[in-house]
Amino acid sequence: MKVEVKDKHYDKEKERMKISYMLNVLGFLGFTGGLHRLYNGKVATGLLWMFTLGLFGLGQFVDLFLIPNMVEEREIKLRLKAGLSPFGVAPSPQAIASEIYQSPQETLMVELLKAAENRGGKLSVTQGVLDTGAKFSQVEATLQEMHKSGYVGIGNNPENGAVTYIFHELT
Structure with missing residues (x-):
């Protein structure tokens, strides 16, 4: 009997990875390059790739190897923005004193x-x-x-x- 544990953060990261590679392939096919960078939050370089046709194709090719890191960075930033730790765990609530200590x-x-x-x-x-x-x-x-x-x-x-x-x- 095999137990399968699903990690929703891993699934989101996997989905983001697929979409990023598809957008990168669109750049190779002559459509606007750099969409994968914009999708992963790299706005400045995404616009640069878009206006230079993926740094004349060279940047598009190099990004095939850089996409996993881009996706991971973006997921971490999104988790932090949502108030989670980089690992996707909510921080433990801080204890609040209900009474003031009087010595x-x-x-x-x-x-x-x-x-x-x-x-x-x-x-x-x-x-x-x-x-x-x-x-x-x-x-x-x-x-x-x-x-x-x-x-x-x-x-x-x-x-x-x-x-x-x-x-x-x-x-």
């Missing part, structure tokens, strides 16, 4: 902002830990980062001397 530090920043808003725009590291449930080192590093970025000022609590981070936009 844990950015999430902690938002939680600290909400905590500071509830406390009148001022927040100590201990208060940040109580309100967010994060570790002391994480809260302190995040508040330091916010200070470096200019979102927060640093001051001291006059009653107990604790370092207080002041959210100027919330006071």
